[in-house]
Amino acid sequence: MRKVAVVGVGMTKFSGKQDKTAVELFAEAAVDAINESGLKPANIQALFLGNALGDFAEGQAQLQAFVADYIGAPFIPANRYENACASSSAAFRDAFMWVASGFYDIVLVGGAETAAKMGTPLATRTFAMASDSRYEYPCGITFPGVFALLAHLYARKYNVPLEKLKYQMALVSVNSHYYGARNPKAQFQKEITVDDVLSSFMVCQPLQLYDCCPFSDGGSAVVLACEEKARKLTDKPVYVAGVGQASAGNLMSQKDYLPRLRSRELSAEQAYRMAGLTPKDIDVIELHDCFSIATLIALECLGFFEYGKSGEAVEKGETKVGGKIAVNPSGGLKSKGHPIGATGTAQVYEIVRQLRGECGERQVDGAKIGMTDTLGGDGGTLCNIILKRGW
Amino acid sequence: MRKVAVVGVGMTKFSGKQDKTAVELFAEAAVDAINESGLKPANIQALFLGNALGDFAEGQAQLQAFVADYIGAPFIPANRYENACASSSAAFRDAFMWVASGFYDIVLVGGAETAAKMGTPLATRTFAMASDSRYEYPCGITFPGVFALLAHLYARKYNVPLEKLKYQMALVSVNSHYYGARNPKAQFQKEITVDDVLSSFMVCQPLQLYDCCPFSDGGSAVVLACEEKARKLTDKPVYVAGVGQASAGNLMSQKDYLPRLRSRELSAEQAYRMAGLTPKDIDVIELHDCFSIATLIALECLGFFEYGKSGEAVEKGETKVGGKIAVNPSGGLKSKGHPIGATGTAQVYEIVRQLRGECGERQVDGAKIGMTDTLGGDGGTLCNIILKRGW
Numbered sequence: 001m002r003k004v005a006v007v008g009v010g011m012t013k014f015s016g017k018q019d020k021t022a023v024e025l026f027a028e029a030a031v032d033a034i035n036e037s038g039l040k041p042a043n044i045q046a047l048f049l050g051n052a053l054g055d056f057a058e059g060q061a062q063l064q065a066f067v068a069d070y071i072g073a074p075f076i077p078a079n080r081y082e083n084a085c086a087s088s089s090a091a092f093r094d095a096f097m098w099v100a101s102g103f104y105d106i107v108l109v110g111g112a113e114t115a116a117k118m119g120t121p122l123a124t125r126t127f128a129m130a131s132d133s134r135y136e137y138p139c140g141i142t143f144p145g146v147f148a149l150l151a152h153l154y155a156r157k158y159n160v161p162l163e164k165l166k167y168q169m170a171l172v173s174v175n176s177h178y179y180g181a182r183n184p185k186a187q188f189q190k191e192i193t194v195d196d197v198l199s200s201f202m203v204c205q206p207l208q209l210y211d212c213c214p215f216s217d218g219g220s221a222v223v224l225a226c227e228e229k230a231r232k233l234t235d236k237p238v239y240v241a242g243v244g245q246a247s248a249g250n251l252m253s254q255k256d257y258l259p260r261l262r263s264r265e266l267s268a269e270q271a272y273r274m275a276g277l278t279p280k281d282i283d284v285i286e287l288h289d290c291f292s293i294a295t296l297i298a299l300e301c302l303g304f305f306e307y308g309k310s311g312e313a314v315e316k317g318e319t320k321v322g323g324k325i326a327v328n329p330s331g332g333l334k335s336k337g338h339p340i341g342a343t344g345t346a347q348v349y350e351i352v353r354q355l356r357g358e359c360g361e362r363q364v365d366g367a368k369i370g371m372t373d374t375l376g377g378d379g380g381t382l383c384n385i386i387l388k389r390g391w
Numbered sequence: 392m393r394k395v396a397v398v399g400v401g402m403t404k405f406s407g408k409q410d411k412t413a414v415e416l417f418a419e420a421a422v423d424a425i426n427e428s429g430l431k432p433a434n435i436q437a438l439f440l441g442n443a444l445g446d447f448a449e450g451q452a453q454l455q456a457f458v459a460d461y462i463g464a465p466f467i468p469a470n471r472y473e474n475a476c477a478s479s480s481a482a483f484r485d486a487f488m489w490v491a492s493g494f495y496d497i498v499l500v501g502g503a504e505t506a507a508k509m510g511t512p513l514a515t516r517t518f519a520m521a522s523d524s525r526y527e528y529p530c531g532i533t534f535p536g537v538f539a540l541l542a543h544l545y546a547r548k549y550n551v552p553l554e555k556l557k558y559q560m561a562l563v564s565v566n567s568h569y570y571g572a573r574n575p576k577a578q579f580q581k582e583i584t585v586d587d588v589l590s591s592f593m594v595c596q597p598l599q600l601y602d603c604c605p606f607s608d609g610g611s612a613v614v615l616a617c618e619e620k621a622r623k624l625t626d627k628p629v630y631v632a633g634v635g636q637a638s639a640g641n642l643m644s645q646k647d648y649l650p651r652l653r654s655r656e657l658s659a660e661q662a663y664r665m666a667g668l669t670p671k672d673i674d675v676i677e678l679h680d681c682f683s684i685a686t687l688i689a690l691e692c693l694g695f696f697e698y699g700k701s702g703e704a705v706e707k708g709e710t711k712v713g714g715k716i717a718v719n720p721s722g723g724l725k726s727k728g729h730p731i732g733a734t735g736t737a738q739v740y741e742i743v744r745q746l747r748g749e750c751g752e753r754q755v756d757g758a759k760i761g762m763t764d765t766l767g768g769d770g771g772t773l774c775n776i777i778l779k780r781g782w
Contacts, residue, residue, distance in 0.1 A: 001492065001493070001494075021524075021525075047638070052452065055446060055447065055517075055520050056446065058524055059520050059524050059528075060520060060523075060524035061443065061473060061475060061518075061520040061521045062473065062474060062475040062520075062521040062767060062768050062771045062772065064474075064638065064772075065638040065639060065640060065767075065768060065770075065771030065772060066523055066640055066641065066771070068638045068640070069638070069639065069640025069641070069644050070640065074638070074639065074640060074644065075637050075638060075639060075653060075654055075657055076637070076638060077484075077636035077637060077638060078638040078772070079472055079474060079481050079485070080472065080473045080474060081470055081471065081472065081473075082452060082453065082471045082472075082473050083453060083455070083470060083471060084452060084453045090470050093468075094470070094485050094488075097485075097488060097489060097492060097494065098488060100492065101392065101488060101491065101492035101493075101494075102392070102492075103392075103488060103492075126446075127452075129446050129450050129451060129452040129453075130452045130453040132451075132457055133412075133449055133450050133451035134412075137450075245468035246466050246467070246468055247438075247455065247456040247459045247460070247465070247466060247467060247468060247469040248456060248460065248465065248466060249456060249457055249459070249460025249461065249465060250457065250460070253460050253465065262466060263466055266466055376453060376456075377453050377456060379456075380453045380456030380457070381453065381455075381456060381469070
């Protein structure tokens, strides 16, 4: 297998409802990524695109074909990946494999979504289709419900009083907004306080409004190249050290593990193994904080803290830039925004810029190794990517 | 790159509306394929699943995760591919690459759809989303319209009188039904005559009902293994000699080529090149006859006949079993049925069984090399797979 490097990244500002289509949003990010790589659209050999709700949001399926044509790379092989929130991370892993295997030298991967355009109530109902259509959402369990259940289970299993857990969860959101306020691409560039979280309206007990990420519009894109090409294209190389992916059935099928997500543990294990690294080696992570409780669960499944202990770590500031592990310096899904299909490669975008030292106020000093973590549905898809600076 | 072989295939009977979900249909096909391979579900290392309309037909997105769990292969990486009608062919190509690259030894690929469940009017409108949402279907061009336009263009460009073309197209459907009547998995196991076609109701001039394939419910699955494993698993090896894929923007962007589909020419060229073969080497092809005119266009783009001449070849019987190139001995989309996401790997199913000599009355004698051709949208995705008997 050949080494594969990121030679260009691009993303739109994430936002609420606006007038661009997913094709246009992805094209904007893609053109930035291609320009940054010093390549031309005609150099792209294949496209891997994550998009979850395009049919529902815009009546556009198979958008990858129109995107390829639209960005000036007509006729290249182009796939659409629908892995719920992890769509573009799944796309990234396949893109990585096609280059690592030696079949392609330069490919484009990314995602786009116009989820905000649908409005939160419709998007919530629509997106609930990523849970089990037999036993989950028909029973009323949309994703806020899923994560509310996990929060209760977490509190009970690890003997964390619910009020304490709610405080820790609130701190997660406060941190996200702190960094988001310093990210010009973030949807919400505004700091919030613990009081703001705890006084926001109740979405699904114990999750309040500010425990929940928004639905967003946005696009993100990454150009991947084989080492030989990458060495000529960039003097700030970031390469893909490891990838992992796993799936899981509905929540009931995961009952022996919850609130741990077995798919995340397996996916992370694969990525660590491929990279020859352990959680201790990771300087910065962009993880899937769709809800504040999701951050606590992720930090434990990924091996950064013991089970039931990540809330205390958050309280001690260990998840801040400068702490034990810098978590979501982009602002995460909560503050940067969550355009479903674009989220995975937007995490890659942040990690790459962190490893290049381009993140200003929210820069993790000397970051050499970063990781992404993307969750689709209630554990249905889990993807992890480990990126490393230098060769 | 390692050699990759098909070690098991399975498919449900294709049908009109019935009560099974896409997850259940795929599971049925998958279990057959896994049993045929002599493996167990726990041996499957990754799942690649084509499904185009699941969200609309059943309110089920991300079904790959539930499928993996359902068939007894929980937690494996599982991707959903949405490449319109070519969804499972795109999935097949990625599955092939993961094994060829040496990353996995045994993977499962397939597709499922419950398109018939939606009813033809709704499915037609819904599936039109695979055309351009800016300039195509909002103008009223659903896919029967797209192929009706291509038929008129074909007649004009190649100076084939429309009545003659309609007769040739009718023969295409007659042939499909002749073979479908001999395929126990086919949706329509009934022969038809040219008169039946020409007296069927007009769908979109010049396409009549029997020029059009149905929307179907069904599932199909293929187990792929690396050569080392495959040699132990089967004494009837069929290996993947070549794969190709290309995309195209909307019809207007393809105007310099039409009625030729450039994406098909590029895709086929890739597959032939990888296999080191030419059209003359192909004994049997399963091609994308979504409409009868599509067969004539495909036969020319794939290099079997000169442009404008495939209708005459059909008249001479050159596309029948025993002719120059055996076309759609399964009955094709027209007679076997077209459960969108399942179609690509169902074509693989037929070719594999042909190469193993298991097709009874519709067997192509001594078939050694077969090919599939799957079209998504109006050229948006084109995939070709070449399969070869023996090692």
